Amino acid sequence: MPKESDSIVQFIKVQKSYDGETFAVKSLDLEMHRGEFLTLLGPSGSGKTTCLLMLAGFEMATHGEIILNGQSINNVPAHKRNIGMVFQNYALFPHKTVEGNIAYPLMCRRVPKQEIKERVKKALEMVRLAGYENRLPRQLSGGQQQRVAIARALVFNPQLVLMDEPLGALDRQLREQMQYEIRRLHENLGVSVVYVTHDQGESLIMSDRIAVLNLGIIEQLASPTELYDKPENAFVAQFIGENNKYIGEVVSVNGGACQVRLPNGDMVQALAVNIGPVGSKTTLSMRPESIVITPTDGRCQNVYESKVLELIFHGDHLRARLKVCGNEEFIVKVPKKALGAQSLAVGATVRVGWTVEDCRALDAPAA
Amino acid sequence: MAIATAAPPIDVVRTADGTPLKARLRQTERVRNTAAFGLILPLLAFTLVFFFFPIFSMLVQSFENKEIPANFPRAIVALKSWGGQGLPGEDAYAALAYDLKHGYDNKTVPRAAVRLNYEIAQFRSMVLASARKAANLQTGPYKEAMIGIDARWGEREYWAVLKRNSSTVTDHYFLNALDLERNVDQEIVKKAEDRRIYISVLFRTFWISLFVTILCLLLGYPVAYLLATQPARISNLLMIFVLLPFWTSLLVRTVAWVVLLQQQGLLNDLMIALGLIKERVLLVFNRPGLLIAMTHVLLPFMILPIYSVMKGIDPQYMRAAKSLGASPALAFATIYIPLTFPGIGAGVLLVFILAIGYYITPELVGGGGDQMISHFIAIYTSELVNWGQGSALAVILLAAVLALYAIYARFFKLSQI
Ligand SMILES: Nc1ncnc2c1ncn2[C@@H]1O[C@H](COP(=O)(O)OP(=O)(O)OP(=O)(O)O)[C@@H](O)[C@H]1O
Ligand SMILES: [Mg+2]
Numbered sequence: 001m002p003k004e005s006d007s008i009v010q011f012i013k014v015q016k017s018y019d020g021e022t023f024a025v026k027s028l029d030l031e032m033h034r035g036e037f038l039t040l041l042g043p044s045g046s047g048k049t050t051c052l053l054m055l056a057g058f059e060m061a062t063h064g065e066i067i068l069n070g071q072s073i074n075n076v077p078a079h080k081r082n083i084g085m086v087f088q089n090y091a092l093f094p095h096k097t098v099e100g101n102i103a104y105p106l107m108c109r110r111v112p113k114q115e116i117k118e119r120v121k122k123a124l125e126m127v128r129l130a131g132y133e134n135r136l137p138r139q140l141s142g143g144q145q146q147r148v149a150i151a152r153a154l155v156f157n158p159q160l161v162l163m164d165e166p167l168g169a170l171d172r173q174l175r176e177q178m179q180y181e182i183r184r185l186h187e188n189l190g191v192s193v194v195y196v197t198h199d200q201g202e203s204l205i206m207s208d209r210i211a212v213l214n215l216g217i218i219e220q221l222a223s224p225t226e227l228y229d230k231p232e233n234a235f236v237a238q239f240i241g242e243n244n245k246y247i248g249e250v251v252s253v254n255g256g257a258c259q260v261r262l263p264n265g266d267m268v269q270a271l272a273v274n275i276g277p278v279g280s281k282t283t284l285s286m287r288p289e290s291i292v293i294t295p296t297d298g299r300c301q302n303v304y305e306s307k308v309l310e311l312i313f314h315g316d317h318l319r320a321r322l323k324v325c326g327n328e329e330f331i332v333k334v335p336k337k338a339l340g341a342q343s344l345a346v347g348a349t350v351r352v353g354w355t356v357e358d359c360r361a362l363d364a365p366a367a
Numbered sequence: 368m369a370i371a372t373a374a375p376p377i378d379v380v381r382t383a384d385g386t387p388l389k390a391r392l393r394q395t396e397r398v399r400n401t402a403a404f405g406l407i408l409p410l411l412a413f414t415l416v417f418f419f420f421p422i423f424s425m426l427v428q429s430f431e432n433k434e435i436p437a438n439f440p441r442a443i444v445a446l447k448s449w450g451g452q453g454l455p456g457e458d459a460y461a462a463l464a465y466d467l468k469h470g471y472d473n474k475t476v477p478r479a480a481v482r483l484n485y486e487i488a489q490f491r492s493m494v495l496a497s498a499r500k501a502a503n504l505q506t507g508p509y510k511e512a513m514i515g516i517d518a519r520w521g522e523r524e525y526w527a528v529l530k531r532n533s534s535t536v537t538d539h540y541f542l543n544a545l546d547l548e549r550n551v552d553q554e555i556v557k558k559a560e561d562r563r564i565y566i567s568v569l570f571r572t573f574w575i576s577l578f579v580t581i582l583c584l585l586l587g588y589p590v591a592y593l594l595a596t597q598p599a600r601i602s603n604l605l606m607i608f609v610l611l612p613f614w615t616s617l618l619v620r621t622v623a624w625v626v627l628l629q630q631q632g633l634l635n636d637l638m639i640a641l642g643l644i645k646e647r648v649l650l651v652f653n654r655p656g657l658l659i660a661m662t663h664v665l666l667p668f669m670i671l672p673i674y675s676v677m678k679g680i681d682p683q684y685m686r687a688a689k690s691l692g693a694s695p696a697l698a699f700a701t702i703y704i705p706l707t708f709p710g711i712g713a714g715v716l717l718v719f720i721l722a723i724g725y726y727i728t729p730e731l732v733g734g735g736g737d738q739m740i741s742h743f744i745a746i747y748t749s750e751l752v753n754w755g756q757g758s759a760l761a762v763i764l765l766a767a768v769l770a771l772y773a774i775y776a777r778f779f780k781l782s783q784i
Contacts, residue, residue, distance in 0.1 A: 093684060162690075
């Protein structure tokens with residue numbers, strides 16, 4: 001548990017409803033460390049923006065408490081929270097120049113003119129836009145506008161910066177470049193960042209920790225590796241990375257492992273992560289890269305005959321779609337090296353296997 | 368240059384049937400343009416005939432000077448050699464007598480006489496009488512004869528008027544519209560104080576319009592803001608109230624104000640009942656009444672353009688300003704209001720231009736001292752039938768409007784978003 005001074009933001013049982021009938025945020029408990037890069041990840045409508053707006057002070061929490069620097073900010077208006085925010089469509093003031101935009105938060109804080117000039121200059125250098133002072137926002141490209149927006153949100157040295165899908169409008173190449181730059185700024189400045197995205201790849205690259213949101217609750221809050229390797233529930237397993245999925249019935253549980261019967265009758269040994277009692281339904285999840293083709297050394301507890309349905313060559317690896325245990329959408333990623341002498345052919349029969357640890361038995365799908 | 372001529376010949380790109388591609392393209396474009404032109408043709412013809420032509424003829428009439436040269440062709444020629452000092456010679460008098468006689472026979476004298484009367488009072492009767500008498504003159508010397516007919520022909524002033532009108536264009540109407548005139552020596556001078564009218568009318572028109580515009584802005588801006596920010600259900604209802612005046616005739620609205628504002632009217636009743644005033648006050652046929660009525664009539668023209676601009680302002684900007692540390696008031700002043708400048712500009716321009724040309728409302732609600740320039744234009748064109756003077760005033764009004772528009776265009780090109 002981090003100490004009190006180590007946490008910058010806390011959500012305590014926060015609920016939010018816009019219409020009085022449904023919850024946009026159902027129940028949110030979250031603690032964010034100082035200097036952390038925390039990502040809110042979730043599908044559309046899961047409540048990410050709502051969380052951010054409550055933190056920024058544009059929406060009131062219907063219930064619960066939001067704490068910033070150890071103090072409840074429920075009744076602090078937005079302009080006194082000292083939180084930087086980067087909006088999805090940048091929201092640069094169209095009638096002000098780049099310089100005017102970046103100077104704006106300093107002007108609000110009555111910083112002396114000379115100092116404003118210096119700090120704006122530094123901020124522009126930081127986002128590599130020196131020399132663009134006198135342009136209007138509409139004279140900039142999307143990526144440049146975004147960098148101005150970031151400079152504007154950082155120039156007044158807030159401890160916390162919120163970014164709501166800041167890269168959503170950019171093309172892929174620019175997005176990757178900006179991901180790197182945002183990361184760099186975060187590391188150089190030591191500022192805490194709450195980052196919202198629905199792109200799971202982006203969240204894995206950038207974050208210290210990721211909170212996966214779904215229907216207004218946090219499904220799992222963990223580091224990217226943990227989230228990827230050890231998803232706690234079917235939603236997270238499905239939402240992050242690729243995933244082979246079976247729905248089966250728990251037959252027996254012994255310690256950390258369990259036996260699951262698949263719909264076609266096959267029995268699978270799995271890691272009991274998040275299952276109900278014997279007889280209940282469970283979702284089995286395994287990553288395509290953890291499946292072994294023709295396992296030899298008895299390392300895999302689960303080995304089955306399968307039929308190759310499709311092969312796609314990806315350069316560094318091969319993706320094979322197999323029929324395994326009645327599932328025709330079973331994907332296996334085989335690194336080129338691991339393939340060795342043996343070759344796969346469509347229609348051929350191969351043996352595949354996986355270990356107990358790589359097969360996670362998770363909660364049952366919602367009825 | 369040598370290099371330019373050395374460029375290799377370019378093969379003409381051709382369509383499948385062999386026509387050059389460019390010609391083909393032009394051809395298709397021409398067909399499309401002709402079709403588009405056909406669509407606007409009726410409107411174009413309409414505006415040409417009923418809008419541009421009248422404006423053009425108004426422009427012409429404001430400096431046209433036909434009547435005098437038409438009636439005094441010989442006198443004008445004879446006056447060419449007159450320096451303007453002393454009296455003209457015998458030949459000029461002879462030409463005058465001939466022109467008057469001739470004009471009397473051809474019945475062109477009355478029109479010239481009316482025109483001459485614009486320059487000097489009583490000139491009209493003098494010329495009409497002289498023409499009648501000159502018709503009987505048989506032989507010279509004409510100088511004595513003419514002075515004998517009317518002693519004023521022996522005064523330099525009257526000859527100076529004839530001389531300055533020897534051309535078919537005149538600056539008389541414009542000078543008059545600016546309270547200026549030419550004296551005996553043809554110098555431009557200010558009119559006698561008691562004969563100056565139009566400068567003060569122009570200023571009055573300007574100040575009333577400015578005041579009405581400011582009132583409309585102060586009253587209209589908050590309404591536009593409300594319209595733009597309320598949920599659709601409420602804003603639609605509000606919008607109906609804003610548009611309601613448009614569904615009533617301007618005349619009816621103006622007369623309604625007379626009813627409301629008069630001494631025995633509803634507003635006086637109300638203020639008496641509330642104990643705000645003891646004596647009934649006259650609120651109509653004076654400046655306050657005019658300002659109230661004009662502001663009411665012109666308010667929608669301020670609200671609508673501002674509203675349409677406000678509607679397009681992304682609420683995200685205000686949020687961004689607040690997140691950057693601006694209090695709501697500061698964010699409003701530094702972000703919201705500047706973003707509405709195009710709407711404010713359009714509204715101000717529209718209301719001001721409508722106001723300086725206003726006629727019916729000042730005519731019905733204003734007093735004698737509240738008449739604006741259009742009142743005088745109307746008087747000149749329909750009552751005094753002095754179209755030249757009416758046109759000159761109208762041209763000044765038009766020039767003011769165009770100048771305003773130029774300033775607006777200049778100003779808002781920069782902040783156009
Ligand atoms: N102003 C609002 N009024 C009413 N309901 C709202 C409002 N804003 C959001 N909601 C609802 O709250 C829920 C959460 O919305 P939110 O904007 O937080 O989603 P999100 O995770 O940001 O989605 P996206 O990825 O599409 O931006 C949605 O069901 C949405 O319909
Ligand atoms: Mg969102």
